[in-house]
Structures are given as structure tokens and as C-alpha cells.
Amino acid sequence: MEADKLPFPFFIASPDDCISYCNEFFRHSLSIAEIDHMYIRDVFESWVELRGGQLIHGSYQNKDCIFIKSRLPDSEEIVYIGTFSSELTSLIEELREAKRVNWELDATIENSYDGIYITNKEGITIKTNSAIERLTGIPKEYYIGKKVDALMKRGILKNSVTHQVLEKKRSVSLVQQNFLGKEVLLTGNPVFNEEGEIQSIVTNIRDLSELNDLQSALLEANQLNNSYKKEIERLKGRSYGAKDVVIRSKVMKRVYDTASRISNVDATVLILGETGTGKDVLARYIYDQSDRIRSGDLIKINCGAIPPDLLESELFGYEAGAFTGASTKGKAGMFEMADKGVLFLDEVGELPLQLQVKLLRTLQEQEVQRIGGTRPKKVNVRIIAATNRNLKEMVLNGDFREDLFYRLNVIPISIPPLSDRKDEILPLAEYYLELKNSQYRVHKKLSSGLKEFFYHYTWPGNIRELANLIERMVLITDEDNLLLSHLPAEYKNKNGEAIEVNEMMTLKQAAELAEEKVLQLAVKKYSTTYELAEALDTSQPTIVRKLKKYNLNFMNKE
Template sequence: MEAVLTDNLPFSLFVASREGVIRYSNEVLLQYLPNSKTIYNHHIKDVFSSWEELRGGKIIYASCQGKNCIFIKDQFADSEDFAYIGTFSSELTSLVQELEEARRVNRELDAIIENSYDGIYITDKDGVTVKTNSAIERLTGIPKQYYKGKKVDDLMKRGILKNSVTHRVLEKKRAVSLVQENYLGRETLLTGNPVFNDKGEIESIVTNIRDLSELNELQVALSKANQLNDSYKKEIERLKGKSVRPHGVIIRSDSMKRIYDSALRVANVDATVLILGETGTGKDVLARFIYENSERSRTGDFIKINCGAIPPDLLESELFGYVSGAFTGANAKGKPGMFELANEGVLFLDEVGELPLHLQVKLLRVIQEREVQRLGGTKPLKLNVRIIAATNRNLKEMVTMGEFREDLFYRLNVVPIAIPRLAERKDDILPLVTYYFTVMNTKYNKKKSSSSSLNDFFYQYSWPGNVRELANLIERLTLVTEAEELKVEHLPAEYRESKEVALEVNELMSLKEAGEFAERKILQLALKTYTNTYELAKALKTSQPTIVRKLKKYKLNTHDA
């Protein structure tokens, strides 16, 4: 009778022993099973292709013949057998599948939250902490388990939080960020994001906590590393001799290399530099080189003023500026002086030896006080200006004669750099000749070049006007000479006359002795330019054996100057 009753039930049912051996099955279940007569005394997992116990074995998810079934497991009273009651419902089985997918997604989300480097804590709409990750322990020193179930208000009362981003999210109903120090003194960035339900109501708040202290420390360390890297690069370039050279300056002689290396070393030191040298040696170019290789090239301008080119009555207003109505003809709006224009940069005082005594006093005050006062003004202006001065005069001698203030001289003469005459650095002459011919050919679309005889002249000439005179002469030759290869005969008359070799004869001698005297002088002059006997023979238009014989005769060698 019991079997008849269970056979008529509208759902699947079977009974199995504790070991999982099937003892009985109703007809509804048998309809879904293949070889239904053979299921008796067979193990459950031999009958069903999939058999998975959910919720501690109370609910069973099974499948067979492509059909899915949910069974509820229960034990008979006073029996070791179990009854399995279920249904082959596609709706129920899809719910189980969705449940499994939700569990998988939750596992992934838990892993993502737990492995986040930033701290994460999640609260419900009432501000109660639902979940957090291990990173919060690193940020606060408090185990993550402590937060679970705690209200944000309680955390604030205990001093763990200073401000609540959760409350602000609830008020504004949008994402909110704030920066605060936690109780460990670490600066943190908190960003709270609301999670809305289907009705548009906030059901939870997800807060991300980022440690700004670590980022700040990394940023400072990176900045220091970059500065050190830049310093190393500059030093490496300097040691390689490849540091950036100013446009138009050829540096081949040892003396000029030493000068520009010294200038590079003091470029980022705010000490006053005094550049000494004759007119045309390149004092202004060296001053600009110091500026361009300093940090001041990023913050301020390079302002140049020639103290000898401006009338003394105008020089004061040009240097220090003036206010409105300071004197007759003054600009109604006033005018800033060179010192103001050079603020945060460099002021180059060219020909500073020409500065009148009354302006020397004002210049000294500006250097000492680091402030300037416009003509007619009453309020001094604080300045941050580096001063580079230059002169072709002997300032020490001017101090002795009372033409230059001694105290100002020592203020300017902190880092003196003397540029030698061009005639004293002959290694630079021929490279400069090549450079200026290239410049002039490009400028005037010419193809001029210098012959060996003209190069000899360039090398031997005294160049009283220094580099400026050399550049002007080459430009003149490029423009007025038709020939492409320039020779000595193309030189202006005043230069050709200077080429004659002066032989000093102070007593009578035989013609033979005079010839030998002249021969020795010519060889000595040639030895200043050429370093081997083959070059000497070519320049003097004779054979190499003859040169060797003559040098031996006059006890000269290729090392003689």
C-alpha cells in the first residue's frame, strides 16, 4: 500500500541506504532514468551522472540524461535509510546555477578586495562596517577583524578616524574624497563611493584608503634622484669635454678649456663673477655661458648693460629705474631699472670700470642689501639678482688712483676670471678661422676658403682686436673678394704691411752671416706653426732633407717655439 501511495506522488522519490545504495524508487523518477529496472541495489553516483550535495547534504543537485533535478534529503525515523524527494524543474536548477555563479563571483571579489594594496572597508547605510581587507592593518596598525560590526561614529570617538567620508557620502549621495591624518600620523586619501539599490537608495558605501605618506616619500626620493642624475650628467659631460659651449666660441687651447671648466663649476653658485680681458676676447659670451648653465636660466632673464656706452646722467635711471614724476621728461608710469628686470636672473655689468663714483656707491648698496630703490621712490624693492661684471681696465690700479671704490672692487672680485688675448692662445686661431668662414659662407651664400699662406698669416698676426677683429676681417674678405680661395694678397693693405718679417741687425756682418741670420729667423718663425719637417718643407717651399740639414746646422728642432 505504501508503495502504491508513493508511486502516485507527483514528484520524484527514492530511498537509499546510509551507504548510498538505492532500495526503492517511485514511477515518476523512473520516467527520467535510463535502464530504470537496473537502478535498484545500485549506488546513487552510478545512476546519476552528477551528484552534488549543497548546504551540508540537505539539498542535492543531480543530473541524468541531460536533465537536472533538485532533491531534498531526509532520514526516516528509527531507520538508517534516507528518503530523497525532488523534482526535475528547469527553474529550480537554473536558480542553483545562478547561486553557484554568484558564489564564484563573490570569491573573485573577495580575492580582489583582500589583495588590494589600498585599504578598503565597506559599510552599510547605517555606517556599520561590513567588510574590510588586510591592507587596513598596514595603514592603521589595527587588525581588520576589529572593524567588522563597528559603526563609523564609534571609530571617530576612539580617535581612529578624524572625519567620516561615509557620512558625507550619505549626505551628498555621490562620491566624496578627503585627505586626513590618521591617529598614526600618516597622511591618507579617503574616497567613498555609494552603492545604490533598484530604488535609487544607498544600501552601502565602499571606501578606498590610500597612503599618501608613502607616495610623498617616493615623490621626494624621485625628485632627489632626478636632481642627482642631472648633476651626474653635467659632471660627466664636463669631464668628457662635451659640455654645451656657447655659440661662436671655439675652445681648443688649454687656457680656454680651464676658463670654461671654472665657469661651469661656479655657474650655480651665486657668488659675483668679475671677468677680465681685452676688448673682443669674448667676456660677454662667457657671462652668458655662466647664465645658460645655471638654474637662473629657468627662473629669470639675462640682462646686459654697457656702463661705458650710456651717458652718466642716464645710467642711474637705466640701472635703478624711476617712479612717476621723478624728473622732467620721466615716463608718467615710471620705469623699472635693469636690476628689477634681472630679478631671479643675471645682470651683466659690462665695462664696469666706466661706472661713475656716485653710482659705484649705489651699486655697492644694492649688492650688500639685496634691494634697490627707484629714483624718486621711497620704498626699496627686495631683489634676487646675481651680478656678473666685466672690464678691460685694471681695477686695482684704478683703486690706487682713487677712480674706483676699494670696497666695491672686493665685492665684485669674488670669483675673478681672466680671458687671455687671442695671440696668447694660438691653438684657437685656425679653428676660429674655419668656424667664421663657415658662418659667413652660410650668411652670404658664398663658398670662400682660406689658403695655407693666409692661414699662416692668421696664425702669426698679433690680433690687437682679438676674436672680434678676426671675425670682422673674415666677413670683410668674404664680401669684397671675388676669388673663392683667399690668399695673403687679398688682405687689406694695412694687414699686408704687417706681414713683413722684421730682422733686427745692430752691427755690421758679412752677407753670408746676414743670410744665415735671416734663415735662422725664418725657421724659428715656422717652428711656431708646424710640428714636423715635412710640413716645414712644404710651407718654406723646399725639400725635407734640406730642412733636416738646416735644423741641425742651427741647432733647432721641431720642439722649439
């Protein structure tokens, strides 16, 4: 046949793809001697139809061939005429890849939640997506072929970001309301060709009204979530949000749970407890948990630390020239300073009787009058009082007014001594150690023996004594590991050992050990041997003799 002389592959196949004839060029190119009567897919490793089957891409042992398919006249047989050109095959692959990329791009645009609107440099719409129907209520097909100017005339667009991009040759954003009343953000971005000219403009359309609604809902949900978290933490009693608070015992969890529940009422609180138990910390916690933290300050005054003749002016203030030495401008008292906030009256049991009367009147009438003043001033102050004294006993003895006691004792909260909260001794010790390590830039640690001493010690000074002892040991001890031997002298017996009864000894030794410890505590609290004798129910000569025996004196007081 003449086809044998053709310089390109040529073969004929039956309708069932069985090869009935091929030319020498085809046979030589594939290096197959007996190719007649073989099926096409037995010859080619890959046989892919393109463009509806009119174009075929076949491959055989890394040889690629492109065939054109046509039917013989007056016959069922099919003719395949092709070329082994690698360049043409490469173009076919590029076309296939471009088709795939174009499909992915179309899918990305179509599935975007934001509206996407593409125009050419003349402002004619060439592509958009279905999201624009949600934003405008108009089918996306309507926009295709429409000019931006025509859409503006119809009122579909108010301002054209396309025109601004063409004018400024850069990205442009603007916010506007569309004809449906939705607030949208339009961002137009230019697409440049190789000559640096704008070829098209891609506009992204975002519905801001939905975002605004979502933001409002998120803010509301966060506020609700925060209130839930706060309430859950309050109920669990695990985190009280107060500085210097370490809570492990059930009794203290109840104390702070009560404080949480009454933090936002205006009733007066009376905190009872020994010195150093943390009454001021609890007062700060109640203030921090209350709404008054946003409207006023927490003002603290120690009623036992200020001389009685100055206490009145500190509490109630004075007018200019009210007394000798008074400021010419006058001075606001603690009540005025605590207006809309909280006034913490620490050691309220030390108030003189004459001031108790004025305090009672202020609490009853919610108004204060300065010394030398003629007009009272309304104040909105919540009172938190604290004392380590037995106010009921003071009332019976006539040292504290009964009416003032009941005015203060609306919500009494008792803080137990540290000796009744042993679960908190070691956590508090670790807390204050970490605090002082950070403050003084050291790395001290508590030995197991010292921890055991801390746990069994009675802590007459409560948390304040524990904190002061740890700070003292951190400062005066050279070694990083704090031991029993590093304890100050007053915490040791005459043999230099830490005071504790955890081994067998004679009753006389135990009695002397206890006697020495009691005297150590007494010389800290009282100033004369007569006061010690009265407090310990013994004679003054006996006290003098015992102090000499144990080498104790009032000069040892801190």
C-alpha cells in the same frame, strides 16, 4: 517498485557510487537501456557536489539535473532524488557565480592598502578590512556591529563622514587627524537601491601622512637627481645648456668645462679670442650656469662701440644736471644695473686710459660713484671681460694699465679660432642653416662641394663670418640646394671658382691666388691704402696697383 511511477529521476547507489537501481523516468530521460551496475561518474559527464555534498549537480549530453542526496534507513545505500528543471539549474549556476563574485569582492576589499569601512543606512558597521588596523591600531573585528555614533563617543572617530553622506545623499570627503595623530582623508560614497534610497555607505580611508612623507622624499630625490644629472653632463662635456653652442673639438670641451667649474665663483674672467669666435656666447653660458642668474641680470656693454665721452656715463651713471643734456632724474650706470648679477665688458681693450683708472677703482672697492655724485654706492657685481687684442702687448706699449690687466686676468680663458676647430665647422654650418631655414621658412640644403669648401676655408671672421655667409646665401639663392657657384664674389677667384688650392697649378698662379685672398681680407680690416701698405709691409703704389689688378676697392667692404 513504486518508485518506477515517480515523475522525476530517482536512483539508488552503493557507498562506492555503483548504481543498484533506477526508475523508468531516470532511464528514459538519459536514454540508457542498461544503466544498472554502472558507476555514477561513468554515467554523468559532470558530477559536482554542492552545499557539503547534500546537493549534486550532474550533466549528461547537455542535460542538467539537480539531485538531493540521502541515506536509506538501516542501509549503506544512498538515494538520489532529482529534477531535470533547467530553471533550477540556472539558479544553481547564478548562486555559484554570485558566490565567486562575492569572494572576489571580499578579496579586493581585504587587500586594499587604504582602509575600507562599510556601514548600513543606520550607521552600523557591516564590513571593514585589515588596513584599518594599520591606521587605527584597533582590530577590524572590533568595528563590526558598532554604530558610528558609538565610535565617535569613544574618540576613535572625530567627525562622521557617514552622517554627512546620509544627509547630503552624495559623495563627501573630509581631512582629519585620528586619535593616533595621523592625518587621514575620508571619502564616503553612498550605495543606492532600486528605489533610489541609500542602502549602505562605503568609506575609503587614506593615510595622508604617509603620502606627505613620500612626496617630500620624492621632491628631495628629484632635486638630488637633477644635481647629479647636471654634474654628469658637466663632466662628460656633452651638453652645456647654452644657446648657439655647438661643441665637437676637445679644445672647446675643455674651454666650457673650465667655464662650468668657475661659474659659481666671483673671480673676474678674461675671455680672449679673435673676433667672431663666440666670446659673448661663453660669457652668457657662465652667467646661465651661475647662481647669479636668480639674483641679478647679465648686463653687456661694448667698450669699443660707444664714444669715449659717453662711455663713462654709460658705465657709472650720472646724477641729475651733472652735465649739459643730462636727464633731470639722473641715470643709473651699467654697474648699478648689474648689481647682484654680471657685467660683461666686451672689447675691454678699447677702454680709454682715463676710464681704466675709474674701472680699476670700482673693481678694487666694489663701489661705484655716478658722474656729479658725492656718495659712492656699494655694488655686488661679477666682471667678465673679453677682448680680441693682445693686452700684454698693450701694457708694454703703455696703452693699457698693468694693474687693471692683472685685476681682469684672474681667470683667463682663450677661445681658439674656428680654423683650429675644424671638427665644429660643418656642425655649425648645419646649425645656422637650420636656424635660418626656420627663420625665413625655406628648406635650403648644403651640397657636398660647399661643405668641402666650408671645411677647408680659413674663416678669418670665425663663427660670425660663417653664420653671416650662410644667412646671405639662404636669402639670395633661389635654389634649395646651395652649391659652390652660389658663393658671393669675394669667396671666388677671377675665374668665378671658389678660392681653394686642391689641384695642381703653377707657383705663379698659387701666389696670385693667395695674394688676392690676402688683399680681400685686408680691405675689410683697413680703411686706406696707406694702412694696407703698412700692414702688408709694402709700398702704397704697389697696393694701388694690386687692388686695380684684382678689381678690389674699399667700397666692397660690407
